[in-house]
Amino acid sequence: MTGQRRLIARVLSEAEDHPDVEELYRRAIALDNRISIATVYRTVRLLEEKGILERHDFGGGRARYEPTEHGPHHHLIDIDSGKVIEFSDEDFEALARSIAAKLGFVLVGHRLELFGKRKAAEPETPAPPGARRGRTGA
Amino acid sequence: MTGQRRLIARVLSEAEDHPDVEELYRRAIALDNRISIATVYRTVRLLEEKGILERHDFGGGRARYEPTEHGPHHHLIDIDSGKVIEFSDEDFEALARSIAAKLGFVLVGHRLELFGKRKAAEPETPAPPGARRGRTGA
DNA sequence: TTAGGTGCAAAGGATTTGCGGAATT
DNA sequence: AATTCCGCAAATCCTTTGCACCTAA
Numbered sequence: 001m002t003g004q005r006r007l008i009a010r011v012l013s014e015a016e017d018h019p020d021v022e023e024l025y026r027r028a029i030a031l032d033n034r035i036s037i038a039t040v041y042r043t044v045r046l047l048e049e050k051g052i053l054e055r056h057d058f059g060g061g062r063a064r065y066e067p068t069e070h071g072p073h074h075h076l077i078d079i080d081s082g083k084v085i086e087f088s089d090e091d092f093e094a095l096a097r098s099i100a101a102k103l104g105f106v107l108v109g110h111r112l113e114l115f116g117k118r119k120a121a122e123p124e125t126p127a128p129p130g131a132r133r134g135r136t137g138a
Numbered sequence: 139m140t141g142q143r144r145l146i147a148r149v150l151s152e153a154e155d156h157p158d159v160e161e162l163y164r165r166a167i168a169l170d171n172r173i174s175i176a177t178v179y180r181t182v183r184l185l186e187e188k189g190i191l192e193r194h195d196f197g198g199g200r201a202r203y204e205p206t207e208h209g210p211h212h213h214l215i216d217i218d219s220g221k222v223i224e225f226s227d228e229d230f231e232a233l234a235r236s237i238a239a240k241l242g243f244v245l246v247g248h249r250l251e252l253f254g255k256r257k258a259a260e261p262e263t264p265a266p267p268g269a270r271r272g273r274t275g276a
Numbered sequence: 277t278t279a280g281g282t283g284c285a286a287a288g289g290a291t292t293t294g295c296g297g298a299a300t301t
Numbered sequence: 302a303a304t305t306c307c308g309c310a311a312a313t314c315c316t317t318t319g320c321a322c323c324t325a326a
Binding site: 057076078085087092099104105108113115118 | 216227233238243
Binding site: 140143172174176177 | 280283285291
Protein backbone atom coordinates (compact mmCIF):
# COMPACT_ATOMS: atom_id res chain seq x y z
CA MET A 1 0.00 0.00 0.00
CA THR A 2 2.93 2.36 0.45
CA GLY A 3 5.33 3.68 -2.11
CA GLN A 4 8.18 1.29 -1.46
CA ARG A 5 5.89 -1.67 -1.43
CA ARG A 6 4.29 -0.65 -4.66
CA LEU A 7 7.71 -0.19 -6.19
CA ILE A 8 8.86 -3.63 -5.20
CA ALA A 9 5.64 -5.15 -6.51
CA ARG A 10 6.25 -3.40 -9.79
CA VAL A 11 9.82 -4.58 -10.07
CA LEU A 12 8.62 -8.07 -9.38
CA SER A 13 5.82 -8.08 -11.90
CA GLU A 14 8.21 -6.78 -14.52
CA ALA A 15 10.76 -9.45 -13.78
CA GLU A 16 10.93 -12.19 -16.36
CA ASP A 17 13.53 -14.10 -14.44
CA HIS A 18 13.98 -15.43 -10.91
CA PRO A 19 15.81 -12.69 -9.02
CA ASP A 20 17.10 -12.98 -5.51
CA VAL A 21 16.59 -10.29 -2.91
CA GLU A 22 19.83 -8.54 -3.68
CA GLU A 23 18.92 -8.30 -7.32
CA LEU A 24 15.46 -7.00 -6.51
CA TYR A 25 17.05 -4.44 -4.27
CA ARG A 26 19.33 -3.31 -7.08
CA ARG A 27 16.47 -2.95 -9.50
CA ALA A 28 14.36 -1.11 -6.97
CA ILE A 29 17.11 1.32 -6.08
CA ALA A 30 17.60 2.10 -9.72
CA LEU A 31 14.06 3.47 -9.73
CA ASP A 32 14.02 5.06 -6.31
CA ASN A 33 16.98 5.10 -4.01
CA ARG A 34 14.91 5.66 -0.90
CA ILE A 35 14.49 2.01 -0.19
CA SER A 36 16.38 -0.37 2.05
CA ILE A 37 17.15 -4.00 1.58
CA ALA A 38 15.30 -4.74 4.80
CA THR A 39 12.13 -3.54 3.17
CA VAL A 40 12.73 -5.74 0.19
CA TYR A 41 13.07 -8.71 2.49
CA ARG A 42 9.95 -7.73 4.37
CA THR A 43 7.87 -7.18 1.26
CA VAL A 44 9.02 -10.30 -0.47
CA ARG A 45 8.09 -12.29 2.58
CA LEU A 46 4.73 -10.62 2.77
CA LEU A 47 3.96 -11.31 -0.85
CA GLU A 48 5.02 -14.89 -0.50
CA GLU A 49 2.69 -15.37 2.44
CA LYS A 50 -0.14 -13.92 0.40
CA GLY A 51 0.59 -16.41 -2.35
CA ILE A 52 1.52 -13.73 -4.84
CA LEU A 53 5.12 -14.74 -4.96
CA GLU A 54 6.76 -18.11 -5.07
CA ARG A 55 10.08 -18.71 -3.39
CA HIS A 56 12.57 -21.10 -4.88
CA ASP A 57 15.71 -22.57 -3.49
CA PHE A 58 17.95 -23.23 -6.44
CA GLY A 59 21.00 -23.66 -4.29
CA GLY A 60 23.69 -21.10 -3.75
CA GLY A 61 22.30 -20.04 -0.42
CA ARG A 62 19.91 -17.33 -1.52
CA ALA A 63 16.20 -17.57 -2.09
CA ARG A 64 14.93 -16.56 -5.50
CA TYR A 65 11.47 -15.38 -6.37
CA GLU A 66 8.98 -15.37 -9.17
CA PRO A 67 5.34 -14.31 -9.51
CA THR A 68 2.95 -17.19 -8.99
CA GLU A 69 0.94 -16.28 -12.06
CA HIS A 70 3.42 -18.02 -14.35
CA GLY A 71 1.43 -21.21 -14.18
CA PRO A 72 2.71 -24.74 -13.62
CA HIS A 73 6.17 -25.34 -14.93
CA HIS A 74 9.56 -26.61 -13.90
CA HIS A 75 13.04 -25.23 -13.88
CA LEU A 76 16.32 -26.08 -15.44
CA ILE A 77 19.18 -24.29 -13.76
CA ASP A 78 22.32 -23.51 -15.70
CA ILE A 79 24.94 -24.36 -13.11
CA ASP A 80 27.50 -22.14 -14.78
CA SER A 81 25.52 -18.93 -15.08
CA GLY A 82 22.84 -19.54 -12.48
CA LYS A 83 20.28 -18.70 -15.10
CA VAL A 84 16.95 -20.47 -14.88
CA ILE A 85 15.04 -21.79 -17.86
CA GLU A 86 11.40 -22.66 -17.46
CA PHE A 87 9.81 -25.59 -19.17
CA SER A 88 6.86 -27.89 -18.92
CA ASP A 89 6.59 -31.42 -20.15
CA GLU A 90 3.49 -33.53 -20.45
CA ASP A 91 5.38 -36.78 -20.53
CA PHE A 92 6.83 -35.90 -17.21
CA GLU A 93 3.46 -35.04 -15.72
CA ALA A 94 2.13 -38.41 -16.80
CA LEU A 95 5.19 -40.22 -15.56
CA ALA A 96 4.99 -38.51 -12.18
CA ARG A 97 1.39 -39.59 -11.80
CA SER A 98 2.27 -43.11 -12.79
CA ILE A 99 5.17 -43.32 -10.36
CA ALA A 100 3.00 -42.10 -7.53
CA ALA A 101 0.29 -44.58 -8.45
CA LYS A 102 2.80 -47.41 -8.54
CA LEU A 103 3.74 -46.52 -4.97
CA GLY A 104 0.12 -46.47 -3.92
CA PHE A 105 -0.34 -42.73 -3.91
CA VAL A 106 -2.45 -40.19 -5.68
CA LEU A 107 -0.25 -37.39 -6.90
CA VAL A 108 -1.11 -34.11 -5.28
CA GLY A 109 1.88 -32.00 -6.22
CA HIS A 110 5.39 -32.26 -7.45
CA ARG A 111 8.58 -30.38 -7.91
CA LEU A 112 11.15 -30.96 -10.57
CA GLU A 113 14.41 -29.17 -11.02
CA LEU A 114 17.11 -30.02 -13.48
CA PHE A 115 20.66 -28.79 -13.22
CA GLY A 116 22.67 -28.70 -16.38
CA LYS A 117 25.60 -27.38 -18.31
CA ARG A 118 24.98 -25.67 -21.58
CA LYS A 119 25.91 -27.79 -24.57
CA ALA A 120 28.41 -26.22 -26.96
CA ALA A 121 26.58 -24.58 -29.85
CA GLU A 122 24.25 -22.19 -28.06
CA PRO A 123 24.84 -18.53 -28.83
CA GLU A 124 22.79 -17.24 -25.93
CA THR A 125 24.39 -16.24 -22.61
CA PRO A 126 23.07 -12.95 -21.26
CA ALA A 127 24.11 -11.50 -17.89
CA PRO A 128 23.62 -14.10 -15.19
CA PRO A 129 21.27 -12.83 -12.46
CA GLY A 130 22.97 -14.39 -9.49
CA ALA A 131 25.23 -17.38 -9.19
CA ARG A 132 28.50 -16.66 -7.54
CA ARG A 133 30.04 -17.22 -4.12
CA GLY A 134 28.74 -20.18 -2.22
CA ARG A 135 28.07 -23.76 -2.80
CA THR A 136 25.46 -25.19 -5.04
CA GLY A 137 23.41 -27.65 -3.15
CA ALA A 138 22.89 -29.97 -6.04
CA MET B 139 40.93 -41.63 9.90
CA THR B 140 40.56 -40.19 13.37
CA GLY B 141 38.13 -41.15 16.08
CA GLN B 142 35.67 -38.34 15.58
CA ARG B 143 35.59 -38.83 11.88
CA ARG B 144 34.97 -42.51 12.24
CA LEU B 145 32.21 -41.81 14.71
CA ILE B 146 30.45 -39.40 12.41
CA ALA B 147 30.77 -41.83 9.55
CA ARG B 148 29.20 -44.48 11.69
CA VAL B 149 26.31 -42.29 12.76
CA LEU B 150 25.75 -41.45 9.15
CA SER B 151 25.82 -44.98 7.87
CA GLU B 152 23.36 -46.00 10.55
CA ALA B 153 20.98 -43.21 9.68
CA GLU B 154 17.94 -44.32 7.76
CA ASP B 155 16.59 -40.83 7.44
CA HIS B 156 17.87 -37.47 6.22
CA PRO B 157 19.36 -35.77 9.29
CA ASP B 158 20.70 -32.26 9.38
CA VAL B 159 24.01 -31.33 10.99
CA GLU B 160 22.49 -30.54 14.34
CA GLU B 161 20.81 -33.91 14.46
CA LEU B 162 24.01 -35.66 13.48
CA TYR B 163 25.78 -33.74 16.19
CA ARG B 164 23.21 -34.89 18.73
CA ARG B 165 23.54 -38.51 17.72
CA ALA B 166 27.31 -38.31 17.75
CA ILE B 167 27.46 -36.71 21.19
CA ALA B 168 25.25 -39.45 22.52
CA LEU B 169 28.02 -41.88 21.67
CA ASP B 170 31.01 -39.76 22.53
CA ASN B 171 30.75 -36.28 23.95
CA ARG B 172 34.25 -35.31 22.86
CA ILE B 173 33.16 -33.95 19.54
CA SER B 174 32.29 -30.47 18.40
CA ILE B 175 29.72 -29.35 15.92
CA ALA B 176 32.47 -27.74 13.88
CA THR B 177 33.91 -31.16 13.27
CA VAL B 178 30.55 -32.45 12.19
CA TYR B 179 30.31 -29.65 9.67
CA ARG B 180 33.83 -30.30 8.49
CA THR B 181 33.36 -34.01 8.15
CA VAL B 182 30.03 -33.78 6.47
CA ARG B 183 31.50 -31.42 3.93
CA LEU B 184 34.46 -33.66 3.40
CA LEU B 185 32.27 -36.69 2.85
CA GLU B 186 30.09 -34.79 0.49
CA GLU B 187 33.07 -33.73 -1.58
CA LYS B 188 34.21 -37.31 -1.72
CA GLY B 189 30.81 -38.32 -2.99
CA ILE B 190 30.06 -40.45 0.04
CA LEU B 191 27.31 -38.19 1.25
CA GLU B 192 24.57 -36.41 -0.55
CA ARG B 193 23.31 -33.09 0.60
CA HIS B 194 19.65 -32.21 0.24
CA ASP B 195 17.99 -28.90 0.57
CA PHE B 196 14.44 -29.66 1.53
CA GLY B 197 13.91 -26.08 2.60
CA GLY B 198 13.91 -24.84 6.12
CA GLY B 199 17.35 -23.34 5.88
CA ARG B 200 19.39 -26.35 6.93
CA ALA B 201 21.08 -28.88 4.75
CA ARG B 202 20.16 -32.49 5.26
CA TYR B 203 22.32 -35.48 4.44
CA GLU B 204 22.07 -39.07 3.44
CA PRO B 205 24.61 -41.66 2.38
CA THR B 206 25.03 -41.87 -1.37
CA GLU B 207 25.04 -45.62 -1.18
CA HIS B 208 21.29 -45.49 -1.25
CA GLY B 209 21.69 -45.15 -4.95
CA PRO B 210 20.06 -42.54 -7.10
CA HIS B 211 16.53 -41.98 -6.00
CA HIS B 212 13.92 -39.38 -5.35
CA HIS B 213 11.46 -38.64 -2.65
CA LEU B 214 7.75 -38.94 -2.41
CA ILE B 215 6.34 -37.11 0.54
CA ASP B 216 3.11 -38.37 2.05
CA ILE B 217 1.32 -35.10 2.65
CA ASP B 218 -0.81 -36.64 5.36
CA SER B 219 1.87 -38.26 7.48
CA GLY B 220 4.89 -36.24 6.37
CA LYS B 221 6.68 -39.49 5.83
CA VAL B 222 9.26 -39.63 3.06
CA ILE B 223 9.32 -42.58 0.69
CA GLU B 224 12.31 -43.10 -1.53
CA PHE B 225 12.00 -44.37 -5.04
CA SER B 226 13.94 -44.47 -8.26
CA ASP B 227 12.70 -44.66 -11.79
CA GLU B 228 14.76 -45.24 -14.88
CA ASP B 229 12.15 -43.82 -17.19
CA PHE B 230 12.36 -40.60 -15.29
CA GLU B 231 16.14 -40.48 -15.48
CA ALA B 232 15.95 -40.91 -19.21
CA LEU B 233 13.21 -38.34 -19.56
CA ALA B 234 15.13 -35.81 -17.51
CA ARG B 235 18.16 -36.23 -19.72
CA SER B 236 16.03 -35.88 -22.77
CA ILE B 237 14.33 -32.74 -21.55
CA ALA B 238 17.67 -31.17 -20.74
CA ALA B 239 19.05 -32.15 -24.11
CA LYS B 240 16.03 -30.68 -25.84
CA LEU B 241 16.80 -27.39 -24.13
CA GLY B 242 20.43 -27.53 -25.14
CA PHE B 243 21.90 -28.73 -21.88
CA VAL B 244 23.79 -31.68 -20.56
CA LEU B 245 22.11 -32.91 -17.41
CA VAL B 246 24.38 -32.62 -14.41
CA GLY B 247 21.93 -33.16 -11.59
CA HIS B 248 18.27 -33.10 -10.83
CA ARG B 249 15.82 -32.96 -8.04
CA LEU B 250 12.41 -34.53 -8.07
CA GLU B 251 9.93 -34.51 -5.27
CA LEU B 252 6.43 -35.86 -5.43
CA PHE B 253 3.72 -35.05 -2.97
CA GLY B 254 0.92 -37.51 -2.66
CA LYS B 255 -1.95 -38.91 -0.69
CA ARG B 256 -2.05 -42.58 0.06
CA LYS B 257 -4.57 -44.47 -2.02
CA ALA B 258 -7.19 -46.42 -0.11
CA ALA B 259 -6.69 -50.17 -0.56
CA GLU B 260 -2.97 -50.82 -0.26
CA PRO B 261 -1.99 -53.62 2.08
CA GLU B 262 1.61 -52.47 2.11
CA THR B 263 2.62 -50.01 4.80
CA PRO B 264 5.53 -51.48 6.78
CA ALA B 265 6.49 -48.27 8.58
CA PRO B 266 10.04 -47.65 7.35
CA PRO B 267 12.58 -47.43 10.20
CA GLY B 268 13.77 -44.01 9.20
CA ALA B 269 11.91 -41.45 7.16
CA ARG B 270 10.45 -38.87 9.44
CA ARG B 271 10.80 -35.15 9.98
CA GLY B 272 9.73 -34.18 6.54
CA ARG B 273 9.92 -30.45 5.98
CA THR B 274 9.49 -29.59 2.41
CA GLY B 275 9.83 -25.90 2.06
CA ALA B 276 7.29 -26.10 -0.70
C1' DT C 277 58.14 -35.90 14.95
C1' DT C 278 55.02 -34.49 11.34
C1' DA C 279 50.93 -33.81 8.90
C1' DG C 280 46.60 -33.43 9.54
C1' DG C 281 42.44 -33.19 12.80
C1' DT C 282 39.94 -30.96 16.55
C1' DG C 283 37.74 -27.35 19.74
C1' DC C 284 36.59 -23.04 20.60
C1' DA C 285 35.20 -18.87 19.46
C1' DA C 286 35.13 -15.40 16.17
C1' DA C 287 33.89 -14.51 11.36
C1' DG C 288 30.67 -14.62 7.43
C1' DG C 289 26.61 -14.51 4.56
C1' DA C 290 21.69 -14.44 4.29
C1' DT C 291 17.64 -13.00 6.57
C1' DT C 292 15.04 -11.10 10.47
C1' DT C 293 13.83 -7.73 13.87
C1' DG C 294 13.77 -3.85 17.61
C1' DC C 295 13.15 0.80 17.63
C1' DG C 296 12.66 5.58 16.69
C1' DG C 297 11.39 8.28 12.83
C1' DA C 298 8.43 8.84 8.52
C1' DA C 299 4.54 8.09 5.51
C1' DT C 300 -0.46 6.86 4.78
C1' DT C 301 -5.14 7.48 5.79
C1' DA D 302 -3.47 11.78 15.36
C1' DA D 303 -3.39 6.79 14.79
C1' DT D 304 -1.70 3.08 12.42
C1' DT D 305 1.31 1.04 9.61
C1' DC D 306 5.71 1.10 7.33
C1' DC D 307 10.62 2.20 6.72
C1' DG D 308 15.61 2.58 7.46
C1' DC D 309 19.32 1.48 10.21
C1' DA D 310 21.83 -1.34 12.78
C1' DA D 311 21.99 -5.00 15.83
C1' DA D 312 20.59 -9.70 16.21
C1' DT D 313 19.79 -14.59 14.47
C1' DC D 314 20.60 -18.68 12.12
C1' DC D 315 23.39 -21.78 9.69
C1' DT D 316 27.98 -22.62 8.26
C1' DT D 317 32.89 -21.68 7.77
C1' DT D 318 37.47 -20.56 9.63
C1' DG D 319 41.75 -18.87 12.25
C1' DC D 320 44.51 -20.42 15.62
C1' DA D 321 46.63 -23.11 19.21
C1' DC D 322 46.55 -27.64 20.89
C1' DC D 323 46.26 -32.60 20.21
C1' DT D 324 46.47 -37.17 17.76
C1' DA D 325 47.28 -40.77 14.40
C1' DA D 326 50.90 -42.71 11.82
